[in-house]
Amino acid sequence: MTLFHFLSGAVTMGFAVAGLFFLRFWKRTGDSLFIAFALAFWLMGLVQAMLALTNFPIEERSLLYLIRLLAFVLILGAIWCKNREARR
Numbered sequence: 401m402t403l404f405h406f407l408s409g410a411v412t413m414g415f416a417v418a419g420l421f422f423l424r425f426w427k428r429t430g431d432s433l434f435i436a437f438a439l440a441f442w443l444m445g446l447v448q449a450m451l452a453l454t455n456f457p458i459e460e461r462s463l464l465y466l467i468r469l470l471a472f473v474l475i476l477g478a479i480w481c482k483n484r485e486a487r488r
Contacts, residue, residue, distance in 0.1 A: 404452070408448055412445045412452070419438040422434045431482075433479070436475065439474060443468070447467050447468045450464055451464060
């Protein structure tokens, strides 16, 4: 077990815990922004775990980064929708 695997596990756990916090906030408020943040953090944790647990060559990692891009687009879309609701 290398330091990379240990730190990747810690980062993955951090993403999962952040997702759980946002899930708890969503349950309290029912605001869709929080569920979008929870899903985005879980997607980023999934990518980090897959980088640590698999041995993808660098050339084939683009699919994983597309999943990370999806997480960021999910966050941006949720913020955009929240701002549109506020203007109404």
